[in-house]
Amino acid sequence: MIDTPLLEVRNLSVSFSVRHAGRTARLPALREIDLSLSRGETLGIVGESGSGKSTLARTLLRLTEAAGGTVRFDGTDLLALKGRSLRRMRARLQMIFQDGGSALDPRQRIGAALEEPLQTLRPEWPADGRDRRVRELLARVGLEPQQADRYPHEFSGGQAQRIGIARALIVEPELVVCDEPLSSLDVSIKAQIAGLLLELKRGLGLSMLFIAHDLPAVQLLSDRVLVLYLGRVMETAGCEALFTRPRHPYTRALLQSAPVPDPRVARSRAVAPIGGELPSALFPPSGCVFRTRCPYAVERCAIELPLPRTVGDSVVACHRAEDVS
Amino acid sequence: MSTDALLQVAGLSVRYETDHGHIDAIQELDLDLIRGECLGIVGESGSGKSALLLAIMGLLASTARARGSIRFRGTELIDLPTRAFNRLRGARLAMIFQDPLSALNPYLRVIDQLSEVARVHLRCARREAERRGLELMASVHINEPDRRARQYPHELSGGMRQRVMIAMALMAEPEIILADEPTTALDATVQAQILSLLHEVRVRSGASLLLVTHDLGVLAQLADRVGVMRAGRLLELASCEQLFYSPTHPYTRELLAAMPKLRVPA
Numbered sequence: 333m334i335d336t337p338l339l340e341v342r343n344l345s346v347s348f349s350v351r352h353a354g355r356t357a358r359l360p361a362l363r364e365i366d367l368s369l370s371r372g373e374t375l376g377i378v379g380e381s382g383s384g385k386s387t388l389a390r391t392l393l394r395l396t397e398a399a400g401g402t403v404r405f406d407g408t409d410l411l412a413l414k415g416r417s418l419r420r421m422r423a424r425l426q427m428i429f430q431d432g433g434s435a436l437d438p439r440q441r442i443g444a445a446l447e448e449p450l451q452t453l454r455p456e457w458p459a460d461g462r463d464r465r466v467r468e469l470l471a472r473v474g475l476e477p478q479q480a481d482r483y484p485h486e487f488s489g490g491q492a493q494r495i496g497i498a499r500a501l502i503v504e505p506e507l508v509v510c511d512e513p514l515s516s517l518d519v520s521i522k523a524q525i526a527g528l529l530l531e532l533k534r535g536l537g538l539s540m541l542f543i544a545h546d547l548p549a550v551q552l553l554s555d556r557v558l559v560l561y562l563g564r565v566m567e568t569a570g571c572e573a574l575f576t577r578p579r580h581p582y583t584r585a586l587l588q589s590a591p592v593p594d595p596r597v598a599r600s601r602a603v604a605p606i607g608g609e610l611p612s613a614l615f616p617p618s619g620c621v622f623r624t625r626c627p628y629a630v631e632r633c634a635i636e637l638p639l640p641r642t643v644g645d646s647v648v649a650c651h652r653a654e655d656v657s
Numbered sequence: 658m659s660t661d662a663l664l665q666v667a668g669l670s671v672r673y674e675t676d677h678g679h680i681d682a683i684q685e686l687d688l689d690l691i692r693g694e695c696l697g698i699v700g701e702s703g704s705g706k707s708a709l710l711l712a713i714m715g716l717l718a719s720t721a722r723a724r725g726s727i728r729f730r731g732t733e734l735i736d737l738p739t740r741a742f743n744r745l746r747g748a749r750l751a752m753i754f755q756d757p758l759s760a761l762n763p764y765l766r767v768i769d770q771l772s773e774v775a776r777v778h779l780r781c782a783r784r785e786a787e788r789r790g791l792e793l794m795a796s797v798h799i800n801e802p803d804r805r806a807r808q809y810p811h812e813l814s815g816g817m818r819q820r821v822m823i824a825m826a827l828m829a830e831p832e833i834i835l836a837d838e839p840t841t842a843l844d845a846t847v848q849a850q851i852l853s854l855l856h857e858v859r860v861r862s863g864a865s866l867l868l869v870t871h872d873l874g875v876l877a878q879l880a881d882r883v884g885v886m887r888a889g890r891l892l893e894l895a896s897c898e899q900l901f902y903s904p905t906h907p908y909t910r911e912l913l914a915a916m917p918k919l920r921v922p923a
Contacts, residue, residue, distance in 0.1 A: 380844035518701040519871060523915040545845060548917030575920065589849040591874025593916045595897050598878035604849040609814045625846075 336407065337368040338539050339392070339507060344401035346384075346391050352614055359613050361387045362563045365401070366640065369507070374533055374540040376554030376571065378547065378586065382610045383560040385543045389511045392541070393427055394418060406506070423453035426505035430512040432496025436484040443480030446470070446499050453503045469498040474528060490521035497528065501536070509541045514549050526552055547590045551575055559583050562613060562621040565640065566649055573645035579653045580646070581628045620650070628652045663832060663865055664690035664713070668725035671708050671717065671889075682708040682721070684889040690833065695859060695866040697880030697897070699873055699912070705889040706869045710835045713867070714752055715742045729833070748778040751826035755838040757818035761810040767794070767821055768806035774828040793824040797854060816847035820854065827858060834859070835867045840875060852878055873916050877901060885909045 344365040347358050362384045369375050379385050390396040392403060394410065403410040405425065413421055426449075429435050436445055446466045450457050457465070467477035473494040479487075487495065493513060500508055513529070514522045526549050532538055533553065542553050550557060550571075557574045559566045559582065567580040578584045588605040592598045608625040611617055617624050623633040632651050643653040650656070671683040683705040690696050700706040712723045715734060727734040729750065734742070746752075754760040762770055771790035775781040781789065787806075794802035797820045810818055819839065826834050839855065840848040856879055859866045868879060876883050876897065884894040885906065893906040904910050 380846065519873075519912060520701065520915040523917065526917070546917070547845075548919045551919060552917070585846055587919070589845040590919050591848070591852075591872055591878060593873040593877050593901065593913065593918060595877045595901050598874065604846070604853045606846050607850065609816050609847055610844070 338371045338373075338406055339367075339369040339541075340402075340404045341365055341367045341392070342402045342404075344388075344391065344403060345399045346387055346396060347399045350614070357614055360563055360616070361613065362391070365565055367558055367565070367568065369539060369541065371506075371539055372537045373555045374538075374542050374553050376550035376557040377541060377543045377560060378545060378550055378557060379560035380545065380586075380610060382562065382613060384563040385545075385560055386511055387563075388560070389427065389509045389541065389543055392509060393422075393425055419453070423449075423503045424506045426500035426503065426508050428493075428496050428500045428508060428510040428513045431492075431516050432494070432513075433484060433487070433489065433492035435496060435499075436492065438484050440483075441480065442470075442482055442484065442487075442495055443467075445484075446480070446495070446502055449499060449503050465502060469502050470495075472501070472532075473498045474524075488521075489517055490525060493517060493521075493525050494528065497525075497532070501532070501538075507539045507541070509543070511543045512545070513542075514544060514546055522546075522549070529553055547575075547587065559586065562610060562616055564621050564649065566622065567646050568640075569646035569648075577644060577646075579643050579648040579656055580622075580650050581626045581652070581656055582622045584656060585625075628655060661691045662689035663692045663730065664688075664867075665728045666690075666709075666713070666726070667728075669709075669712060669727060670724045671705070671712050671721055672724075673718070673721045675720070681889050683712065685725070686889075686891050688884065688891060688894070690865050690867055692832075693863055693865055694881045695868060695879050697876035697883045698867070698869045698886055699871065699876055699883060700869075700886035701871060703888070704886040706886050707837055708889075709886070710752070710837050710867065710869055713835060714746060714750060715739075744778075747774055747831075748829040749832050751829070751831035751834050753819075753822050753826050753834065753836040753839045755841050757815070757822040758810060760822060761818060763810055766807055766809055767813070771806075771821070771825055771828060774825055778829040789828065790824070793827055794821070797821075797824045797827075797858070799824075814847075815843055816850060819843065819851050823851075823854060823858060827862060830862065831864055833865045833867060835869075837869050838871070839868070841870070841872070855879060873901075873912065885912065 344362060346362040347360045349356050350359045377385050387396060391398050398411055443466050446469060447462050450462050466480055470477050470479060475491060475494055514525055517525060530553055533540060544550050554571045556570050558568045561582050566582045578587055585606040588601060606625050611624055619635050620633045620638050623629040638649045638651045640647050640649045666686060666688040669683055669686040673680045673682055698706045711717045713727055715737060717723060723735050768787055768790050772786035775786035775789050791802050791806055794806060799805050799820050840851050843851060852875060880897045883897050883900045885892045887908055893909050904913060
């Protein structure tokens with residue numbers, strides 16, 4: 333069947349044990365997450381700190397254990413994999429981290445660092461072809477093939493991020509999870525790396541989960557976007573629809589909060605769109621988790637958890653989505 | 658030079674000595690800060706924008722050497738003796754940092770840090786200092802100021818801590834507020850709140866604001882004039898509108914082009 337998604341997440345929940353007031357408490361980090369990703373598609377995941385973005389990335393890569401739900405990758409139950417079959421799966425799922433440089437061993441040459449995932453995750457790859465593959469990948473991400481002989485400290489932040497991208501791609505993964513790959517970079521470098529990711533997505537037909545709080549980058553790279561708040565999905569929609577007709581009050585507030593490099597536009601909206609800050613995940617609000625900051629909140633929002641439903645071109649978890657304009 | 662200039666920076670150079678030779682963080686920089694204006698400085702890492710603020714506040718590391726002139730109301734700040742500087746810092750020149758958690762004292766309750774400024778600079782008695790502290794907390798829109806006042810910095814959220822920093826900066830009614838990436842560590846919705854608060858307090862207090870950031874979007878919202886720094890030099894200084902709509906320096910154009918823009922309906 334051609335329409336089977338590459339990745340399908342149903343009802344995924346993750347919680348952490350934390351010490352609170354002298355006893356162990358359960359902190360729900362992700363609750364009842366549904367998402368799907370087709371081959372060749374990029375799903376942008378946005379949300380502020382504490383929304384669960386990184387927990388989602390780590391859970392999909394089996395770096396954090398899930399509390400419940402299912403994750404199917406190309407038909408395989410990802411959460412049930414163990415030992416050798418899990419290791420085989422790791423070649424198919426790769427991650428690009430925020431700080432490419434800190435993921436590198438300072439005493440290992442870049443070439444060796446890039447070869448390592450080939451050796452461990454793709455042992456069938458011919459040993460005499462590895463070096464060529466490393467140089468090919470360096471060129472692919474805009475570095476010089478001969479830089480394989482250099483050490484991590486000889487690279488700038490932007491170059492280190494290119495190496496991080498090369499290292500994720502060298503094993504020819506089917507899905508790449510990018511966790512804030514641009515946030516530690518300077519403005520002009522950020523634009524270059526975003527351009528590289530776009531080129532790789534198009535050229536290699538990559539499937540990506542692109543996690544970022546940088547909305548313009550999400551808009552540039554994503555086909556669809558999912559908005560997280562306090563561990564729950566607020567809205568999922570096509571990129572165009574989400575940015576032009578946000579249906580959830582939180583999506584709307586997030587879009588209006590992004591600084592705009594245009595004085596006339598920036599000054600026309602000098603008042604902050606919403607007040608308050610993210611509540612503690614240990615004591616999430618009853619009903620809708622966003623209601624404590626929501627300008628549209630009514631009594632019903634405190635009583636009844638809004639279930640995801642289709643409104644216009646979005647799937648949105650809000651009782652009042654029809655009233656948001 | 659403008660007669661309205663509150664702060665005049667002329668021929669400022671800052672050089673750091675390292676084991677591998679020296680680094681020129683700022684070279685031959687001229688800049689006037691006009692009374693009541695918000696002057697924004699934009700630049701990427703290493704452009705020297707933070708060194709500029711540290712030089713003005715007399716907070717450069719001991720390995721750094723500043724040359725040239727920084728005059729505040731006629732007083733030369735370069736090589737000003739510590740005792741004299743201590744009377745200006747926190748009183749007539751106040752600073753807001755990027756990370757309030759490392760700028761606040763973790764052992765002191767919020768009210769104790771706030772009232773310390775009033776006791777040192779305004780010579781207020783304890784009760785009066787605390788009263789002013791609570792008043793300022795309310796003025797920067799901290800909910801339940803009485804309860805928050807008794808908390809320690811780690812008990813506050815990032816946005817709340819930045820509000821406390823702003824309240825502290827305002828305590829002695831400074832003439833200049835210097836802010837180094839004041840919203841960079843904050844989430845989008847909270848950043849929007851703090852930007853609107855900074856605008857509000859500047860208008861209300863009449864203080865000049867010297868705001869350093871890498872984010873042109875922040876300056877588009879707040880700045881009257883914008884300066885662009887790269888590699889220790891001020892490349893362009895213009896009114897906000899002129900800089901954004903008709904930049905003259907090629908690097909400014911590059912920066913504006915690289916700045917990602919969100920396409921949203923107006």
